[in-house]
Amino acid sequence: MPAFTSLHLFFVALFGVLAVIWALVRILQPTALHGAMDTVGRGARGFVDGAGAHAGCVPDGGTAGGPCLCTKVKGLASFA
Template sequence: MMNVEPSPTIRRVVFGSAVYDFFVTAPFATPWTADAVLSVTRSLHQWLGLGGELPPPFAPSHLVFVSLFGTMTALWAVVRLLRPTRFHGTLDMVGRALFSLWMGVALARGASHVLVGFLVGEMAWMVALAGVLARHRSA
């Protein structure tokens, strides 16, 4: 791997995606906050009359896995906040493609359409990262 400083544009986009991730996923980092966020998603699903299955209340064992996701994603965001490199941007773009795929699978299997909000965010940052990485290939 080359030790080349990324362009300022790459740094800004990678940093911006990290800020987004931190604020979206940090609330999932503890079982208590994750439970509160999931309760809000259930309420939104009902209030907006969204399609798909109503998200169920989670048992403590489910919340452990949700909190693992929240903790690891928030920590990944911190890595990119401290070092917004081309390499980290590339990994993030691939991760967003995978998250988007899994969200699409969940939606196809009947998950609550509240998931669409998260999917739009993932896909928007994936496209932004892909665009800036493609435009600045030598950086």
């Protein structure tokens, strides 16, 4: 696994802020549209995670056959 750099920290912080803002919007202004968008997002994330698991990738970066950075599935960056 690559060393944790300032670019990684930037993206962690960015997506952390976006997640908190989205949670506040969903709590303070619950609408059917927000629920539908949330459902689509969760479904897409589930699909990406499922595709990675099907390719033999697991969140800790390992597989039964050795290390994996999800290069088996082109374009899948969920666990990389």
